[in-house]
Structure formats: C-alpha cells, structure tokens
Amino acid sequence: MSLLEVANLSKSFSTRRDFLGRRTGWTHAVHDVSFTLDAGECLAVVGESGAGKSTVGRMVLRLIEPDSGTVTFDGENVLSAKPHRLREMRRAMQMIFQDPHSSLDPRMTVADAVTEPLIVHTDLDRTARQRRAGELLDKVGIGPRYLGRYPAELSGGQLQRVAIARALTLDPKMIVCDEPVAALDVSVRAQVLNLLRDLQEELGLAYLFVCHDLALIEVIADRVLVMKSGEVVETGFTTQIYSDPEEDYTRALLAAIPDPIPRSRVFRASSLSSPTRSPG
Numbered sequence: 001m002s003l004l005e006v007a008n009l010s011k012s013f014s015t016r017r018d019f020l021g022r023r024t025g026w027t028h029a030v031h032d033v034s035f036t037l038d039a040g041e042c043l044a045v046v047g048e049s050g051a052g053k054s055t056v057g058r059m060v061l062r063l064i065e066p067d068s069g070t071v072t073f074d075g076e077n078v079l080s081a082k083p084h085r086l087r088e089m090r091r092a093m094q095m096i097f098q099d100p101h102s103s104l105d106p107r108m109t110v111a112d113a114v115t116e117p118l119i120v121h122t123d124l125d126r127t128a129r130q131r132r133a134g135e136l137l138d139k140v141g142i143g144p145r146y147l148g149r150y151p152a153e154l155s156g157g158q159l160q161r162v163a164i165a166r167a168l169t170l171d172p173k174m175i176v177c178d179e180p181v182a183a184l185d186v187s188v189r190a191q192v193l194n195l196l197r198d199l200q201e202e203l204g205l206a207y208l209f210v211c212h213d214l215a216l217i218e219v220i221a222d223r224v225l226v227m228k229s230g231e232v233v234e235t236g237f238t239t240q241i242y243s244d245p246e247e248d249y250t251r252a253l254l255a256a257i258p259d260p261i262p263r264s265r266v267f268r269a270s271s272l273s274s275p276t277r278s279p280g
C-alpha cells in the first residue's frame with residue numbers, strides 16, 4: 001500500500017453567475033486524476049499554467065473539497081475524516097506554498113511562525129518549543145540567530161527556509177510543495193531545491209511536488225505526472241520522461257526548457273547548513 005493513494009479526483013469551479021446569483025459557467029479544473037505516492041518518494045506534478053496542478057495538491061490536503069474521487073493517506077480516507085481527525089492527520093501532511101511572503105504572517109517572528117504548530121498540536125513548554133525551533137532553523141541552513149526576526153527582515157530564500165522549517169515542525173511524512181522555488185531569485189532556486197532534496201533523504205519525506213518547470217524537477221523527482229487541461233497526459237519515472245517521453249505534449253514541455261539548472265550548481269545540504277554560509 002502506498003503512503004498516498006489518489007483515485008478519480010475531479011473538481012469544477014463556478015466561474016459565472018446570472019443576475020439571480022445562480023451558477024451558469026464552470027471550469028473543469030481537474031478531471032479523473034489518479035496516482036500514488038510512496039513513503040520517501042518525490043512525485044512531480046507538471047504542466048503549463050491552468051493545468052490543474054495546484055488544485056490537485058490542495059485537494060490532497062482537503063484545502064479544496066473535491067467533487068468526486070478518493071484520497072487515502074496512510075490507509076485512512078482523508079475526504080471522509082471528521083474535522084478533529086483531519087486536524088490530527090494534517091500533522092503528517094504539510095504544505096509549502098509558492099510565495100513565502102504571503103504564507104508567513106508579517107506580524108509573527110520567525111520563532112512564533114515555526115513554533116505555532118507545536119502550540120496547536122503539542123503540550124511542549126516554551127523552552128522546549130524554542131529549542132525545537134532553533135534545531136529546525138539549523139536544519140534548514142539559516143541558524144537560530146533568525147528566531148527573533150520578522151519576515152520583512154528576511155530575503156525570499158530565507159523566508160522559504162523558514163516556511164520549510166515550519167512545515168517540518170511536526171515531523172510530517174509527506175509535504176505538498178506548491179511551486180516552492182518559483183517566486184525566488186534564480187540565484188537561490190538551486191539552493192532551496194537542494195535543501196528540499198537533502199531533507200527528503202535525511203528525513204524520509206514524501207513530496208508531491210507541483211511545478212510548471214520541468215527543468216527544476218530533474219534533480220528532485222523520482223517520478224513525474226504530466227497534466228494538461230485538468231487531466232493526466234502521461235506518467236513515468238523521471239529519467240524515462242526526460243529521455244523517452246510518450247506524448248507530444250510532454251515533448252513540447254521538454255523543448256520549452258529555457259535554462260536547466262546545471263548539475264554543477266547542485267549543492268549538498270551540509271554546505272547549505274554551514275553557519276558561515278549566507279544563504280539567500
């Protein structure tokens with residue numbers, strides 16, 4: 001049994017209403033999407049803008065309610081879970097969003113952002129929470145000296161590291177990464193991508209990695225699910241998708257890669273977490 005099993009997921013959004021407020025127009029954002037994700041595996045969901053990737057990621061965590069289909073996480077039905085149980089399940093299923101400026105509260109210090117899940121989900125005292133936050137900031141390569149800072153004092157790359165630390169607070173089994181480097185400067189994308197990959201290896205994390213750019217996923221994804229207009233076009237191991245794609249659409253996505261991240265710019269986490277290094 002896989003860690004995550006998604007079957008026949010569909011979702012439409014209403015896009016227009018008539019003068020009485022009745023829904024008259026629909027976008028079929030996701031149609032009949034199925035896939036599995038094993039523990040410790042990274043599955044990239046790729047496709048151009050509007051393909052339905054983010055909607056799939058959000059439905060897996062039930063941040064958006066699907067119209068139909070099933071989502072099973074660790075053997076449990078996510079879509080029928082009662083609110084209390086869903087809250088418990090979400091300890092193990094976290095999400096990292098594209099823009100850390102909007103995913104982190106500007107009024108909360110880094111320490112507050114990272115420890116908030118511990119306040120909600122555990123009975124650790126303040127000292128233990130601060131210690132855990134310091135450990136997590138070390139793990140993501142920015143160190144505990146940032147604990148008292150506010151988001152406005154950090155760069156985009158540093159903020160995304162804080163968002164990653166926050167996602168790790170409750171020892172999740174799976175993280176939905178929704179375009180986690182798309183909003184970052186090109187110069188720090190490889191660093192954050194490699195941090196994610198090294199954390200995955202170290203902690204045995206599974207990633208559902210939503211990404212519009214095939215150039216970015218070669219270094220991190222084990223398998224790829226290609227989506228177009230809400231449907232799955234093709235799925236396969238990353239090496240096979242890159243070397244021998246079956247579908248014209250996948251070939252077109254590959255042909256559109258403008259500037260792949262050279263493997264020489266792929267750093268190890270050990271160098272990222274060095275206190276002497278100044279990450280972006």
Ligand SMILES: Nc1ncnc2c1ncn2[C@@H]1O[C@H](COP(=O)(O)OP(=O)(O)OP(=O)(O)O)[C@@H](O)[C@H]1O
Pocket residue numbers: 013014015027028029047048049050051052053054055056212
């Ligand atoms: N809340 C919503 N209301 C109406 N339409 C929506 C909503 N969310 C998404 N859509 C539509 O559903 C379709 C799929 O959107 P989605 O964001 O999942 O695509 P995506 O592949 O993640 O694209 P992008 O990379 O641009 O975010 C799009 O046509 C989008 O406009």
